[in-house]
Amino acid sequence: xxxxxxxxxxxxxxxxxxxxxxxxxxxxxxxxxxxxxxxxxxxxxxxxxxxxxxxxxxxxxxxxxxxxxxxxxxxxxxxxxxxxxxxxxxxxxxxxxxxxxxxxxxxxxxxxxxxxxxxxxxxxxxxxxxxxxxxxxxxxxxxxxxxxxxxxxxxxxxxxxxxxxxxxxxxxxxxxxxxxxxxxxxxxxxxxxxxxxxxxxxxxxxxxxxxxxxxxxxxxxxxxxxxxxxxxxxxxxxxxxxxxxxxx
Amino acid sequence: xxxxxxxxxxxxxxxxxxxxxxxxxxxxxxxxxxxxxxxxxxxxxxxxxxxxxxxxxxxxxxxxxxxxxxxxxxxxxxxxxxxxxxxxxxxxxxxxxxxxxxxxxxxxxxxxxxxxxxxxxxxxxxxxxxxxxxxxxxxxxxxxxxxxxxxxxxxxxxxxxxxxxxxxxxxxxxxxxxxxxxxxxxxxxxxxxxxxxxxxxxxxxxxxxxxxxxxxxxxxxxxxxxxxxxxxxxxxxxxxxxxxxxxxxx
Ligand SMILES: Nc1ncnc2c1ncn2[C@@H]1O[C@H](COP(=O)(O)OP(=O)(O)O)[C@@H](O)[C@H]1O
Ligand SMILES: [Mg+2]
Numbered sequence: 001x002x003x004x005x006x007x008x009x010x011x012x013x014x015x016x017x018x019x020x021x022x023x024x025x026x027x028x029x030x031x032x033x034x035x036x037x038x039x040x041x042x043x044x045x046x047x048x049x050x051x052x053x054x055x056x057x058x059x060x061x062x063x064x065x066x067x068x069x070x071x072x073x074x075x076x077x078x079x080x081x082x083x084x085x086x087x088x089x090x091x092x093x094x095x096x097x098x099x100x101x102x103x104x105x106x107x108x109x110x111x112x113x114x115x116x117x118x119x120x121x122x123x124x125x126x127x128x129x130x131x132x133x134x135x136x137x138x139x140x141x142x143x144x145x146x147x148x149x150x151x152x153x154x155x156x157x158x159x160x161x162x163x164x165x166x167x168x169x170x171x172x173x174x175x176x177x178x179x180x181x182x183x184x185x186x187x188x189x190x191x192x193x194x195x196x197x198x199x200x201x202x203x204x205x206x207x208x209x210x211x212x213x214x215x216x217x218x219x220x221x222x223x224x225x226x227x228x229x230x231x232x233x234x235x236x237x238x239x240x241x242x243x244x245x246x247x248x
Numbered sequence: 249x250x251x252x253x254x255x256x257x258x259x260x261x262x263x264x265x266x267x268x269x270x271x272x273x274x275x276x277x278x279x280x281x282x283x284x285x286x287x288x289x290x291x292x293x294x295x296x297x298x299x300x301x302x303x304x305x306x307x308x309x310x311x312x313x314x315x316x317x318x319x320x321x322x323x324x325x326x327x328x329x330x331x332x333x334x335x336x337x338x339x340x341x342x343x344x345x346x347x348x349x350x351x352x353x354x355x356x357x358x359x360x361x362x363x364x365x366x367x368x369x370x371x372x373x374x375x376x377x378x379x380x381x382x383x384x385x386x387x388x389x390x391x392x393x394x395x396x397x398x399x400x401x402x403x404x405x406x407x408x409x410x411x412x413x414x415x416x417x418x419x420x421x422x423x424x425x426x427x428x429x430x431x432x433x434x435x436x437x438x439x440x441x442x443x444x445x446x447x448x449x450x451x452x453x454x455x456x457x458x459x460x461x462x463x464x465x466x467x468x469x470x471x472x473x474x475x476x477x478x479x480x481x482x483x484x485x486x487x488x489x490x491x492x493x494x495x496x497x498x
Pocket of ligand 2: 043044045164165
């Protein structure tokens with residue numbers, strides 16, 4: 001089985017600050033990869049490189065075998081095949097929930113308005129927010145906003161869903177509903193890469209956990225192994241800090 | 249209270265009777281009113297045309313100034329130079345240079361109407377100001393909004409048009425309305441070119457009668473013109489404040 005997303009030796013620096021020093025990461029179809037690591041370890045940078053929001057300095061990212069970091073590649077066309085959700089400020093505040101979801105299908109994928117609308121309403125129904133389709137994002141709770149952001153990403157039928165700490169900015173009582181949706185989406189077979197601090201969730205839902213440290217994937221494997229019995233001392237250190245913070 | 253005191257002080261001052269007849273003569277006001285009002289119509293036309301041009305040009309310049317990446321450095325430089333030049337230059341100098349300088353070149357196709365030239369000068373100055381307002385608005389849009397737009401596959405143009413500019417404009421509407429109020433009175437400056445606007449009409453009348461009442465009439469008309477916009481600006485600011493207070497962080 002060939003990987004949907006294949007990150008090979010990616011290097012990325014901001015000036016003097018070398019954030020990624022040769023990251024390798026292969027994500028097979030229908031798999032969920034959880035990206036863990038300390039704050040500033042480069043999780044967001046890696047996801048931004050994979051979604052072509054940053055230009056890599058070296059290495060490659062392959063999407064379905066195609067090198068998308070090749071400068072001759074049409075970056076807009078590549079992004080159309082990806083779904084991305086960030087920590088916050090995902091939804092466009094001047095557009096209704098429905099318009100947020102139909103924007104890309106209509107403007108980017110050239111679907112008809114009525115078709116996009118119908119599909120968007122179906123998605124909103126699925127996430128239990130059909131009654132909010134006419135509302136503006138600021139009338140929704142943070143958890144509802146993130147769920148709409150996931151629905152919007154799914155509306156373009158992406159090959160892979162990239163989630164960057166999508167629950168980190170939420171009040172604790174809103175985290176559950178968002179993670180439940182991610183689990184559902186994963187169970188339906190979506191390929192997912194998610195940077196997260198929710199170790200319990202990673203343990204239950206991820207097929208692979210990757211620990212990012214000092215610009216490389218220091219350790220990766222099944223969650224039970226990486227989270228339960230890590231090989232690397234630095235992974236253990238990181239996890240014990242997380243446990244102290246009460247998140248495992 | 250203060251107004252009453254001020255009124256009493258002014259009306260009891262030794263020079264008041266004379267001031268009253270030369271500045272506040274009802275008779276002169278009645279006589280000069282029709283021609284001043286006709287002049288004001290010219291100001292209103294300049295105002296409306298200039299406002300539209302200013303918004304379009306200002307948006308364009310702001311979009312150029314906020315382009316990122318080294319490839320756009322020349323465009324950014326030109327836009328910055330434009331803003332520096334016309335924001336720094338006093339409007340009255342720009343009016344003289346455009347109004348008297350351009351026609352003196354005697355080039356084919358250069359308009360000679362002071363109405364057109366005055367409008368051009370005003371647009372040059374105000375678009376530089378408004379470009380800066382728009383730029384502030386564009387930069388106030390959270391970077392994640394751009395990332396979200398691009399990751400949906402929108403092109404840079406689509407991102408600007410559909411996501412960034414609508415939010416930018418909404419964020420700076422109070423500031424824009426403020427500039428509109430300023431523009432409403434600055435259109436009176438086209439009188440220095442000789443266009444027969446409200447100010448010029450008043451001036452002609454003053455020249456004939458040596459009574460300054462027409463200036464007061466013209467001034468009051470400009471104030472009346474500005475009041476509705478000022479109230480709208482207040483309402484919009486209040487609404488924006490409410491939205492900011494109720495808006496969540498996510
Ligand atoms: N646009 C940027 N410009 C400069 N430095 C950046 C930029 N984005 C990220 N960094 C730096 O890269 C490092 C990794 O950041 P990030 O990828 O956000 O880490 P994480 O998501 O794991 O917390 C940090 O030191 C951060 O300061
Ligand atoms: Mg991050």
